[in-house]
Amino acid sequence: MLIDDCVPYSEDFDNLRDICINLSPYITAARYPVDIDITEYDMKQAIKDATQILEFTKAKLKELGYEYSHQSS
Numbered sequence: 001m002l003i004d005d006c007v008p009y010s011e012d013f014d015n016l017r018d019i020c021i022n023l024s025p026y027i028t029a030a031r032y033p034v035d036i037d038i039t040e041y042d043m044k045q046a047i048k049d050a051t052q053i054l055e056f057t058k059a060k061l062k063e064l065g066y067e068y069s070h071q072s073s
Contacts, residue, residue, distance in 0.1 A: 001021075001024070002020070003016060003020045009060075009064065010060055010064070012056075016052075016053055019049045019052060019053060020053070022049055023046060023049055023050065
């Protein structure tokens with residue numbers, strides 16, 4: 001998992017492991033054509049979890065001296 005690549009930079013990333021595990025089925029479904037039942041609650045929780053990861057990562061990048069820049073195509 002990508003989280004394993006992040007932990008060497010900061011062990012704080014390990015606190016996000018459970019959230020990453022919860023989001024893993026969604027990336028699998030995106031990569032492989034499988035049916036997955038998703039409720040409205042599941043969607044809202046996934047967005048909340050992804051947002052938490054993004055905000056944590058942006059803060060950690062800033063703390064480590066990097067600048068986050070979102071560029072849309």
